[in-house]
Amino acid sequence: MQLLDGKKLSNKIELQVSDEVKLLKEKCGCTPGLAVVLVGHDPASAAYVNMKKKACERVGIYSITHDMPENISQDAIEKIITNMNNDSTIDGILIQLPLPSQIDERRLLDLVSPKKDVDGFHPFNIGRLTTGLDGFVPCTPLGVMQLLAEYDIDVKGKNCVVVGASNIVGKPMSSLLLNANATVEICHIFTDNLKKHTLAADIILVGVGVINLIKEDMVKDDAIVIDIGINRNDEGKLVGDVDFENVKQKCSYITPVPGGVGPMTIAMLLSNTLKAAQVNSKERA
Structure with a gap:
């Protein structure tokens, strides 16, 4: 099992953004x-x-x-x-x-x-995402894709189950995976027998805000588990939607909470803001 270290990657991206910001200021x-x-x-x-x-x-x-x-x-x-x-x-x-x-x-x-929509929530940018065109992409799903790429995890042809169908995470996550040629299934609150779907998944991506929703018996051996959830348990500790201690025994890769997807969300916000500034600077030139 290998941890997907979002904190480490986010630090790397911050350095890149910082360098690009300096160049933009100089230019x-x-x-x-x-x-x-x-x-x-x-x-x-x-x-x-x-x-x-x-x-x-x-x-x-x-x-x-x-x-x-x-x-x-x-x-x-x-x-x-x-x-x-x-x-x-x-x-x-x-x-x-x-x-x-x-x-x-x-x-x-x-x-x-839409030109300032660094969260990627405007219908204009949502439409460009679903049709595979360049635009602003919601930060959390974009961060997940960057994290997978950093660890050379190719989603092409993989069976990906996205648990959660929110406009902020689940739907754009599914679009990004489809654009990368993954086979995508979306599960949600009305899905019957969630375990049946997750057991068939090469990659499980979950973000619904339910502590320990994904348990060990719902994950096949060597699956990749991306925990996008963030919750506080009764002891006040930050935890995700995955029963981490037990599920990690079966995974090839898994994101921790905290330190996985969370830092990547902020890193992508910085990246999107830089992108907007670069486009705006060209238009003003």
């Missing part, structure tokens, strides 16, 4: 800019935003966080996003999810300019 005097919209006081969201801010600082990306009260109106947020769309110092816009119930999440995501 055109442009500093990539990322704006984050944070609504309310959810501790987990605040922690994620803080991690992203520190990562931006490490690689030389300018970042600003718009902290908004829990009771903010739809119109107020939309005005701020429109202003950021028109702000030439901002290359990427990220709306931290989840949002309060009074906010129409889809409307906000659709309002972000």
